[in-house]
């Protein structure tokens with residue numbers, strides 16, 4: 001049995017627990033200091049994990065646009081960039097997304113046999129693809145693959161809520177960084193940390209506060225998942 005990497009997550013939420021608006025506008029409501037913190041957390045990880053809708057909504061490359069953080073990684077004997085990892089169950093994800101076209105080391109895509117065969121050929125060469133036979137990507141297997149094939153020991157999930165919910169449901173989250181932002185969105189359709197408010201998780205996840213840092217108008221928090 002291959003050990004999986006340590007899994008942390010990083011989200012900015014409004015005071016009413018939303019990660020975006022009803023229209024899934026880009027997650028851009030946190031401060032420059034929070035965005036720097038996001039990069040610092042990313043830089044400490046070997047891989048960054050992102051769901052298909054966030055890749056599209058936020059047009060993110062998931063690179064490391066901070067030369068000092070890249071240099072610090074290199075000093076530690078690491079690659080300048082963490083491995084970039086995308087997840088899509090359907091495989092219906094546009095290869096034109098910035099994540100795939102950015103001038104960065106090629107990313108990894110975990111998807112399923114549901115991916116149309118034409119898309120499989122389109123993606124060959126622009127990323128490493130893993131096609132799971134199940135209807136949904138087996139997240140435990142995907143994490144074990146990251147560990148075994150890429151030596152990944154620490155992963156950060158940067159969204160979105162649907163992906164975080166899947167990871168929580170599978171018991172695969174160890175830690176959460178949550179930035180409380182001075183905004184209240186309201187609205188029925190705005191996603192939360194676990195995506196659209198809907199069914200309860202099979203079991204509630206218990207967490208323990210390990211860090212809390214008021215920063216300007218925001219508050220950075222870090223939580224450890226309690227097992228058992």
Ligand SMILES: NC(=O)c1ccc[n+]([C@@H]2O[C@H](COP(=O)([O-])OP(=O)(O)OC[C@H]3O[C@@H](n4cnc5c(N)ncnc54)[C@H](OP(=O)(O)O)[C@@H]3O)[C@@H](O)[C@H]2O)c1
Pocket residue numbers: 010011012013018019020021023024025026027050051052053054055057058087088089090091092093110136137138139158159160161162163164166167191195196
């Ligand atoms: N505030 C924040 O910190 C923050 C952070 C990130 C994102 N966001 C916001 O969140 C919104 C997007 O979140 P979202 O919940 O709609 O989408 P999401 O989690 O980014 O992406 C959902 C998609 O990811 C794929 N996926 C989810 N679980 C998977 C699994 N177990 N295995 C394989 N693929 C899986 C599926 O792709 P397919 O449909 O292709 O199967 C699914 O439709 C955006 O508005 C974004 O701006 C906010």
